[in-house]
Amino acid sequence: MSFALEVHGLKKTYNGTVQALRGIDLTIESGDFFALLGPNGAGKTTLISIISGLVKKSDGSLVINGVSIDNDAQGAKERVGVVPQEFNFGIFEKVEDIVVTQAGYYGIPRAQAKIQAERYLKQLGLWEKRNEKARALSGGMKRRLMIARALVHSPKLLILDEPTAGVDLELRRDMYVFLKELNASGVTILLTTHYLEEAEELCRNLAIINKGEIVARGGMKELLSQMEAMTVVCDLSRALTDVEIKQLSSFAPVLDSQEVSLTLSKQYTLSTAIDLLNKMGVVVTSIKNKTNRLEEFFLQKTA
Amino acid sequence: MTPYKNWISYSTLVRKEVIRFLRVWSQTLLPPVVTMTLYFVIFGKFIGSQVGDIAGYSYMQFIVPGLVMMAVIMQSFMNTVSSYYFAKFQKSIEEIIVSPTPFPIVIAGYVTGGVLRGLLTATLVMSTALFFTKLHIAHIGITVLFAVLTSVLFSLVGLINGVYAKSFDGISIIPNFVLTPLTYLGGVFYSVSMLPPFWQAVSSFNPILYMIAGFRYGLLGVSDVSIPFAAGLLIGLTVMLFCFVWWLFKTGRGLRA
Numbered sequence: 001m002s003f004a005l006e007v008h009g010l011k012k013t014y015n016g017t018v019q020a021l022r023g024i025d026l027t028i029e030s031g032d033f034f035a036l037l038g039p040n041g042a043g044k045t046t047l048i049s050i051i052s053g054l055v056k057k058s059d060g061s062l063v064i065n066g067v068s069i070d071n072d073a074q075g076a077k078e079r080v081g082v083v084p085q086e087f088n089f090g091i092f093e094k095v096e097d098i099v100v101t102q103a104g105y106y107g108i109p110r111a112q113a114k115i116q117a118e119r120y121l122k123q124l125g126l127w128e129k130r131n132e133k134a135r136a137l138s139g140g141m142k143r144r145l146m147i148a149r150a151l152v153h154s155p156k157l158l159i160l161d162e163p164t165a166g167v168d169l170e171l172r173r174d175m176y177v178f179l180k181e182l183n184a185s186g187v188t189i190l191l192t193t194h195y196l197e198e199a200e201e202l203c204r205n206l207a208i209i210n211k212g213e214i215v216a217r218g219g220m221k222e223l224l225s226q227m228e229a230m231t232v233v234c235d236l237s238r239a240l241t242d243v244e245i246k247q248l249s250s251f252a253p254v255l256d257s258q259e260v261s262l263t264l265s266k267q268y269t270l271s272t273a274i275d276l277l278n279k280m281g282v283v284v285t286s287i288k289n290k291t292n293r294l295e296e297f298f299l300q301k302t303a
Numbered sequence: 304m305t306p307y308k309n310w311i312s313y314s315t316l317v318r319k320e321v322i323r324f325l326r327v328w329s330q331t332l333l334p335p336v337v338t339m340t341l342y343f344v345i346f347g348k349f350i351g352s353q354v355g356d357i358a359g360y361s362y363m364q365f366i367v368p369g370l371v372m373m374a375v376i377m378q379s380f381m382n383t384v385s386s387y388y389f390a391k392f393q394k395s396i397e398e399i400i401v402s403p404t405p406f407p408i409v410i411a412g413y414v415t416g417g418v419l420r421g422l423l424t425a426t427l428v429m430s431t432a433l434f435f436t437k438l439h440i441a442h443i444g445i446t447v448l449f450a451v452l453t454s455v456l457f458s459l460v461g462l463i464n465g466v467y468a469k470s471f472d473g474i475s476i477i478p479n480f481v482l483t484p485l486t487y488l489g490g491v492f493y494s495v496s497m498l499p500p501f502w503q504a505v506s507s508f509n510p511i512l513y514m515i516a517g518f519r520y521g522l523l524g525v526s527d528v529s530i531p532f533a534a535g536l537l538i539g540l541t542v543m544l545f546c547f548v549w550w551l552f553k554t555g556r557g558l559r560a
Binding site for chain 2: 054082108
């Protein structure tokens with residue numbers, strides 16, 4: 001088994017006082033689509049910045065595709081492509097120039113860089129905009145430009161720090177298709193996002209970071225199956241009486257007119273709840289999750 | 304990275320820098336030519352005609368090397384400080400920091416950009432000077448050596464300023480309050496031998512004096528300082544500043560937390 005990323009005991013302290021990372025251990029298999037989740041200020045961006053060489057670690061080890069950043073920082077950097085959270089390109093530069101120049105920094109000859117740039121700009125729907133200045137692009141286009149730029153040197157590991165922030169739904173869907181294809185072609189992807197349904201749709205494995213520590217990690221399905229409870233909202237054919245509500249007390253019901261929120265657990269399942277409601281002569285007309293399943297898991301782990 | 308890849312990376316950065324200053328030529332190349340033309344007209348023609356020869360040359364011919372060096376100093380400095388600070392300001396500096404380009408190559412790329420702008424401006428100012436006076440180059444090698452060393456040195460100074468600058472104000476303090484006074488007092492408009500002994504001694508601590516004197520020797524063949532000493536001083540300062548900038552980049556000063 002080979003690893004795209006191996007992080008052991010990684011620590012980062014800013015100005016000798018603020019502990020952003022408190023000893024992170026994390027491994028990502030080659031070819032994985034991995035989600036790194038956490039609330040604001042949890043340490044996600046610090047971890048990504050250390051991997052990409054923008055922030056220096058205080059302690060611990062970091063190996064990218066078999067290359068340690070301590071032994072061969074340059075070699076490690078060649079294997080990573082980064083799409084940061086904030087726009088970080090020259091706004092007065094042309095779209096194609098930004099991508100071709102980035103390839104040059106990785107030692108790719110200009111002729112080859114132009115071919116690579118064309119390939120990714122076309123795939124990301126930016127080829128028509130290649131001669132426009134970056135500042136003229138919409139927010140979604142700027143994000144896609146940063147993805148094209150991060151891929152131009154064909155990295156083994158692509159890091160996406162909230163790549164769909166501010167991107168409309170249709171473009172987001174297109175981006176998902178692109179990223180799934182990219183991952184299928186063998187590129188390992190590390191994704192951070194606040195859209196948890198995005199992580200659930202795209203990623204096979206995840207880790208949740210909170211206050212500089214990994215608080216959960218594993219396979220997406222495996223972790224979600226560990227959830228102790230989840231809440232569903234049922235639309236009912238009629239409002240419940242006080243007696244009926246008491247009968248549902250194991251589900252911690254919260255009533256709102258003809259709608260009731262029920263907390264399900266391994267002991268008190270959805271079918272038990274529906275059976276009980278049916279016995280009361282109440283028909284469940286529709287059911288929905290109160291929140292995304294991963295969101296509920298995330299909130300449990302970071303509360 | 305292999306030497307070939309380093310070369311591509313270096314030439315990419317240089318290309319980007321050159322395109323940047325050529326794209327805004329009306330802000331980078333034109334102003335020094337206009338300013339120097341005014342100096343030639345006012346100091347060279349109007350006032351210079353009232354001043355006698357210095358070291359066997361007309362006043363106009365005497366001030367040309369100083370004015371050319373003034374342009375080289377300012378333009379080399381301004382290129383690196385503005386380019387680096389603006390890249391830092393809009394975070395596009397991260398493009399090169401995340402790449403495997405070694406720091407000495409990054410420094411060399413920025414410095415080459417500054418040198419090319421400095422030398423291009425010098426060529427334009429020299430060409431303008433030919434409209435006002437005749438010039439012959441006494442020692443072409445020394446002329447080029449001092450022009451290149453001075454522009455390398457001030458490109459490095461600009462880079463240091465860019466690393467430390469935290470605002471746009473931070474990049475205008477050095478040119479306004481350090482470079483301009485030192486250049487004026489470095490013998491652009493006079494020979495240091497014309498000063499009283501005390502001020503001659505004070506001037507000897509001004510490194511710009513040696514740059515102008517060396518360049519003037521290259522052009523006119525006359526100097527009031529030792530040329531080997533001036534060249535040695537410039538080479539020493541350049542090596543020192545390069546090492547300092549390398550250290551700044553390695554430690555991530557003002558850039559990497």
